Amino acid sequence: MFSKCFSAFTDGMAAVPAVVEADVGNGLPSFEMVGLLSSEVREARERVRIALKNSGYFFPPKKITINISPAGLRKEGNFFDLPIALAVLCAFGHIKPESFAQTLIVGELSLEGTIKRVDGILPLVCMAKASGFKRCIVPMENVNEACVIDGIEVYGVCGLLEAAGFMNEEIEILPAKPEISERFEETRDKYGDLSDIRGQKNVIRGISIAVCGMHNVIMLGPPGCGKSMIARRIPSIMPGLTFEESIEISEVYSVAGLLDSERFLITQRPFRAPHHTVTATALTGGGSNPKPGEVSLANHGILFLDELAEYNPAVIEVLREPLEEKKVTISRLKGTYTFPANFMLVGALNPCKCGYYPDRNRCSCSQREIKRYLGRLSRPVTDRIDIFLTTKPVGIDELVSNRSGIDEQSPKPAGIEKSSRREPDDISSEKLREITEEVLSVQKKRFEYEGISYNSQMTPSMIEKYAVPDEKGQLILKKAFEKYGFSARAYHKIIKVARTIADMDGSSLIKEMHILEALSYHSMNAMGVEI
Amino acid sequence: MINNERLWYLWLSSIEGIGAVKTERLMEAFKYGERIYRADEKELMEKGGISAKDAVSINNSSNKEYFKKHVIEVLRKCAYSEAEYICRTDDIYPEILKNIYDAPFGLFFKGRLPAPDRPSVAIVGARECSSYGRAAADYLARGLAVKGIQIISGMARGIDSVAHEAALNAGGDTFAVMGCGIDICYPAAEIELYERIRINGGIISEYPPGVRASAVSFPMRNRIISGLCDVVIVVEAREKSGSLITADLALEQGKEVMAVPGRITDRLSFGCNELIKNGAVPVTDISDVERVLESLITGKALVTREMTYSKNKANSVMRGEREAGGTVMSGKTEAGETVMSGKSEAGETVMSGKKDAIGTCITEKYITGEAEKNKSGEVDKNKFGLESYEKIVYDRLCLKPKHVEEISSEAGIRYQDTKSILMKLTLYGIADQVARDYYVRC
Ligand SMILES: [Zn+2]
Numbered sequence: 001m002f003s004k005c006f007s008a009f010t011d012g013m014a015a016v017p018a019v020v021e022a023d024v025g026n027g028l029p030s031f032e033m034v035g036l037l038s039s040e041v042r043e044a045r046e047r048v049r050i051a052l053k054n055s056g057y058f059f060p061p062k063k064i065t066i067n068i069s070p071a072g073l074r075k076e077g078n079f080f081d082l083p084i085a086l087a088v089l090c091a092f093g094h095i096k097p098e099s100f101a102q103t104l105i106v107g108e109l110s111l112e113g114t115i116k117r118v119d120g121i122l123p124l125v126c127m128a129k130a131s132g133f134k135r136c137i138v139p140m141e142n143v144n145e146a147c148v149i150d151g152i153e154v155y156g157v158c159g160l161l162e163a164a165g166f167m168n169e170e171i172e173i174l175p176a177k178p179e180i181s182e183r184f185e186e187t188r189d190k191y192g193d194l195s196d197i198r199g200q201k202n203v204i205r206g207i208s209i210a211v212c213g214m215h216n217v218i219m220l221g222p223p224g225c226g227k228s229m230i231a232r233r234i235p236s237i238m239p240g241l242t243f244e245e246s247i248e249i250s251e252v253y254s255v256a257g258l259l260d261s262e263r264f265l266i267t268q269r270p271f272r273a274p275h276h277t278v279t280a281t282a283l284t285g286g287g288s289n290p291k292p293g294e295v296s297l298a299n300h301g302i303l304f305l306d307e308l309a310e311y312n313p314a315v316i317e318v319l320r321e322p323l324e325e326k327k328v329t330i331s332r333l334k335g336t337y338t339f340p341a342n343f344m345l346v347g348a349l350n351p352c353k354c355g356y357y358p359d360r361n362r363c364s365c366s367q368r369e370i371k372r373y374l375g376r377l378s379r380p381v382t383d384r385i386d387i388f389l390t391t392k393p394v395g396i397d398e399l400v401s402n403r404s405g406i407d408e409q410s411p412k413p414a415g416i417e418k419s420s421r422r423e424p425d426d427i428s429s430e431k432l433r434e435i436t437e438e439v440l441s442v443q444k445k446r447f448e449y450e451g452i453s454y455n456s457q458m459t460p461s462m463i464e465k466y467a468v469p470d471e472k473g474q475l476i477l478k479k480a481f482e483k484y485g486f487s488a489r490a491y492h493k494i495i496k497v498a499r500t501i502a503d504m505d506g507s508s509l510i511k512e513m514h515i516l517e518a519l520s521y522h523s524m525n526a527m528g529v530e531i
Numbered sequence: 532m533i534n535n536e537r538l539w540y541l542w543l544s545s546i547e548g549i550g551a552v553k554t555e556r557l558m559e560a561f562k563y564g565e566r567i568y569r570a571d572e573k574e575l576m577e578k579g580g581i582s583a584k585d586a587v588s589i590n591n592s593s594n595k596e597y598f599k600k601h602v603i604e605v606l607r608k609c610a611y612s613e614a615e616y617i618c619r620t621d622d623i624y625p626e627i628l629k630n631i632y633d634a635p636f637g638l639f640f641k642g643r644l645p646a647p648d649r650p651s652v653a654i655v656g657a658r659e660c661s662s663y664g665r666a667a668a669d670y671l672a673r674g675l676a677v678k679g680i681q682i683i684s685g686m687a688r689g690i691d692s693v694a695h696e697a698a699l700n701a702g703g704d705t706f707a708v709m710g711c712g713i714d715i716c717y718p719a720a721e722i723e724l725y726e727r728i729r730i731n732g733g734i735i736s737e738y739p740p741g742v743r744a745s746a747v748s749f750p751m752r753n754r755i756i757s758g759l760c761d762v763v764i765v766v767e768a769r770e771k772s773g774s775l776i777t778a779d780l781a782l783e784q785g786k787e788v789m790a791v792p793g794r795i796t797d798r799l800s801f802g803c804n805e806l807i808k809n810g811a812v813p814v815t816d817i818s819d820v821e822r823v824l825e826s827l828i829t830g831k832a833l834v835t836r837e838m839t840y841s842k843n844k845a846n847s848v849m850r851g852e853r854e855a856g857g858t859v860m861s862g863k864t865e866a867g868e869t870v871m872s873g874k875s876e877a878g879e880t881v882m883s884g885k886k887d888a889i890g891t892c893i894t895e896k897y898i899t900g901e902a903e904k905n906k907s908g909e910v911d912k913n914k915f916g917l918e919s920y921e922k923i924v925y926d927r928l929c930l931k932p933k934h935v936e937e938i939s940s941e942a943g944i945r946y947q948d949t950k951s952i953l954m955k956l957t958l959y960g961i962a963d964q965v966a967r968d969y970y971v972r973c
Binding site: 220364483512514527 | 798936948952959966
């Protein structure tokens with residue numbers, strides 16, 4: 001007898017529907033599986049046979065053939081154990097064939113007949129909903145992860161008998177209901193607050209600009225001055241995730257196998273900080289069955305590379321594509337895989353090998369050593385960094401700390417104040433996040449028909465359209481170019497940052513002061529001596 | 532055609548163990564180099580008053596092969612690398628150098644030698660210097676070079692290079708005394724600077740072409756640096772560093788030593804502060820150096836390059852201070868107000884004098900910048916514009932690098948606005964960013 005049921009598998013980030021067919025016929029007793037299967041799928045044969053036996057099903061000596069289509073695509077993963085077992089049971093007449101209609105089934109079997117979790121359930125359920133399936137049967141361990149998708153019924157099953165019983169409507173299982181809103185509530189205030197950082201006004205201002213336009217940023221400073229403390233708090237000034245973003249992120253984590261029944265939906269902005277011993281594959285993803293790497297796990301969030309100069313230059317080099325394309329493409333013989341990689345790069349770096357330059361009381365590195373140390377940053381990556389920041393040495397901080405009170409009452413330059421609506425001295429994360437949200441919405445509106453969302457993504461032609469400095473601004477820009485001889489790329493970087501600063505200032509025009517501040521974050525020579 | 536006598540000096544000085552002092556003694560005794568060449572050991576010892584060991588080594592070198600290798604070959608290399616060789620008997624040998632103990636008998640040089648009728652100042656300091664040291668060296672070398680004072684240093688990394696470079700950038704003359712062969716650029720990465728110095732001044736060394744730098748050659752070189760100048764300025768020096776050796780040598784040679792004071796906590800300033808404690812003149816200003824030069828030099832014209840009026844200004848600065856000093860002295864017996872007014876007057880004179888003398892080119896630069904703006908149709912003469920704030924920010928700047936945050940809180944201007952204004956001042960060349968977010972006035 002013949003039967004068929006529906007399943008699916010992941011191919012990179014893409015979910016692909018599959019049909020599992022089973023045929024039981026006369027002939028020499030055997031269990032054959034066809035359909036371009038990888039060895040892990042092929043091994044399902046033993047698991048299914050023994051799981052069926054251990055679940056108490058009688059297995060008459062017949063010729064059993066399993067086919068998984070589409071035959072043209074190589075199938076990987078552990079998705080097919082449960083659909084194969086159910087299809088076989090159906091072919092033997094233990095399950096009614098009608099019950100398979102509009103039902104997507106995935107799951108791995110253990111030998112004793114229990115059902116174990118699979119990776120990448122989220123994209124599968126998304127695909128199922130999009131393809132018009134009515135319900136999904138998934139391992140109980142995956143059910144939380146799977147049920148966040150609205151508009152499709154998700155049933156979690158623990159064992160083979162339970163699954164068969166459910167198909168025959170002998171056992172009643174309620175569709176799982178998500179508790180997402182709670183999740184989103186919980187994650188607020190988990191990042192820490194930027195107001196915890198003392199005396200690094202410069203860095204925080206720069207970070208705020210970076211977040212507002214999603215500019216990549218590098219922080220330069222001695223060890224222990226709070227670079228990573230600041231980095232870890234960056235998500236706190238980014239707007240909360242929308243549900244769609246959350247699903248997008250969770251899909252990647254699902255495919256990477258990083259979700260479980262406790263943590264089934266990513267509701268926090270990702271903050272990934274791979275150690276400097278990370279391999280290129282771990283960073284961008286890969287493997288024979290490609291899995292997302294750190295850059296994809298940082299999608300919609302922060303990729304923080306501490307001690308940037310310590311990374312293998314070849315590893316840093318692979319960041320080029322994701323920084324440019326906002327995605328990672330991995331080519332394999334069997335096809336091309338694409339993972340999202342829309343992250344903000346935050347790098348931290350000591351100014352020299354010992355870390356204390358320009359504090360000559362502690363640093364005795366020669367100018368050449370310093371140059372060489374900073375020179376380890378690969379050009380293609382520094383080219384994609386819009387903002388360079390330097391932390392302030394702590395010693396000097398102490399000297400001026402008793403004056404910090406002055407700022408509050410200090411007069412603001414008129415003319416400047418007129419256009420700026422906000423109090424910049426307040427650096428609590430909440431205030432900064434409000435600014436970010438506003439500036440991001442301005443950009444969203446601006447780029448509505450351009451297919452981008454941030455100032456940092458502007459192409460040269462968009463820059464000409466949306467980011468033209470006023471007359472004074474152009475003059476000062478010209479002056480800077482005469483003095484420093486910038487490249488065209490540098491020009492675009494400066495203008496993009498100036499656009500963001502102007503947006504933060506609520507100014508539709510890019511004025512002289514916006515250009516000037518943008519110039520101060522630009523750096524060829526990271527120590528800023530030649531700016 | 533090369534002066535015959537030079538050959539013999541070159542030959543003598545190439546012999547191991549025969550330094551400048553012995554060479555001089557021998558030449559005095561024998562009058563002609565060739566007589567030394569032909570003299571036997573006994574004669575050398577008796578007449579020249581040298582040890583038997585030295586006499587033997589001279590005799591061992593009195594042969595054609597040695598002469599060819601150490602004299603003819605060296606001169607050939609000199610010609611090849613466009614270097615010249617002179618010795619003490621030559622007219623152009625710097626008079627100032629002759630007076631020092633152990634003065635080199637011969638000198639190799641490329642380009643020129645320091646002009647004897649103009650003052651020379653040596654600027655030396657640490658290789659691994661701080662941004663403060665850099666800024667100070669740059670400021671001093673630039674300011675002095677503009678006034679036609681020749682800047683002498685050792686072309687080492689750090690302070691030395693900054694001083695050379697600043698002098699060149701100001702269009703002045705600068706001279707590098709090398710601790711290695713005249714044809715070797717050490718450090719090799721500074722070849723561009725080496726060439727610029729050769730063209731706008733000179734490279735000087737007592738070592739013949741091909742001699743590598745050694746641990747001994749640098750202290751030896753230092754005595755020539757101090758010997759060639761009128762004043763030595765030490766910019767940054769750690770305790771017991773090479774720059775302090777130069778200062779010691781300078782004192783022995785009777786030169787004035789000046790030092791740039793630093794913070795007491797900075798190790799790089801320990802040496803300088805120690806020098807000041809021991810009597811070196813602290814330098815915080817170009818006019819400090821001018822004052823010392825003026826007191827030292829009577830024969831040399833202090834100002835040669837710049838318009839004469841700046842000399843007058845400089846004089847008026849000094850007069851102003853002298854006056855002030857006088858008033859204060861007399862003020863002791865008179866009312867305190869007089870003291871105050873006297874001081875402030877003098878202070879103003881000093882300030883304005885300095886500004887005029889040093890700041891002329893700078894303000895001109897700024898003004899032309901403004902003029903450009905006006906030409907291009909800039910009509911925004913908004914009285915609430917940035918301009919007045921630029922002045923406030925500029926007034927907060929000094930020679931010591933200050934962090935933007937510090938300037939911002941002192942000036943009472945929003946952080947990011949201060950940053951923008953400083954950037955603008957930098958673009959117009961009246962402020963400088965010496966390290967990231969640290970600014971000085973130019
Ligand atoms: Zn160091």
